[in-house]
Amino acid sequence: MLGYISIFIGMAIVMILMMRNWSPLIVGIVAAAVVIVLNGLPYSETMSNTYFVKFCDMFQALFPAIFSGSLLAQVFNRSGAVITIADKMANAMFREGSSQTQKYISAILALIAVSGIVCYCGMNSLVTLIATYPIALRIMERADIPKRFVMGILTCGVYTFAMTGPGSAEIVNILAMQILGTPSYSGFYGGIVAIIVEIFVTTSLLTLMIKNDVKRGAKFEYGSKDLLPIEDKPRPGFMKAFAPLLLLLLLFNFFALDIFTATMISWIVSVILFYPYLGGMSELKESVSIGGKMAFIPTGSVASIVGFTAVVQTLPEFQSMIDGIFNLNVPVGFILILSVCLIAAITGSSSSSIRIAVPLVMERCQEAGLSLAYIHRVSCFASSIIDELPWSSAVIINMDIADLKLKDGYPPIFVSSCVATLCGTAVCAIFMQLFPYLP
16 A cells, blocks of 8 residues: 555655746656655665666657757757748748738637648757747737747647657657558558647637637737747748758658767758858857757756656555556557557656656557557557646646746646547547557
8 A cells, every 4th residue: 555655745846846847857866766755665775776767768769869950950950040931831831811810810820830841850849839939929919819828839740649659750750660660651541540639639629619719808918028030031842941851851750860970960951051050160160069068958858757757666555556457448549549648747757758658568468469550550649648748847838938927828638638639639549549550
């Protein structure tokens, strides 16, 4: 019984400290220490042989992709290439003279497309948010959408289908590939249908929420910390700006290069193409330095929480909880989703849930007749259902970027990251059950 209690106490510590803006690096260590002490485990041995072993495994798995993605994002952001891509797509979708509802829908879809496509190509989620945030504010100003919806809209593009869809160069899809030995496009048709559902649900619900807010007198207003992009700065043209991202997709999906190599090649190409729009060698050196620093913090944060969950996994009570899930009299597809969600809730990380949950359940799922393609795609979508609860590091960072209070900014995020992803995951699972022979 004490083992079960310690698990929930450890989870409570993670939730409470994360909501109080503690660093995930120390949160994982504190929660692991509490579980170790309550269960009478040898502290030094458990921390050295369990916590930090899994910490290093996760760091090794995540850092190459996040580091190379951060370098690429720095060049795109500093050269203005992100703005070029965003403006091109937004202008194509956003039409003047439309009804106010049409403006809301066009703005939402434009921002989802901009952030989603950039992130789908392998750009780090956090830096994509930072890069597209000023563009989001400019488009929302044109549509008069209250600012509190900004992170809910961008979340749909960055933290949902861009991470979990077929062919994505994001870490969630990559981890599933590494664990299952499947290609990046596994579950292609089910994944495409799920993406459409997620975008539809997010757009529909956020449009209703925006209209209700506007009826109560809300309107768009810039925050005191918001900075607008420099309008008169020279920027690369659209084709030049999009070329490195297209190259990344081709190298990763068609030439089967690993994500680190593909991204680094794309970064080198972007430096060559965008160098005239950068502030010389000094700014390039600064972008490399900042890109490296930005990669260490999120990688270490996720690894720390994974270390905590690794300690929890050593307890027989944890395996009993997993066994209890598998003994439920429900379809095995639901068991897969529930297992991934359980780890995502504990860690607040979609990548951690794939890294931890999929190896635990894949053998039993295969024995029950689920294909590797099914396990790959459904687990990816399931990992994004409850990885962004209010205490998760992503939500806390999002609120800080936008300078929003949790009570104002989180409800739109909940729609995008929980409600829409639940619908998308359910549709993906049902579709792949009905059409098991489709790739």
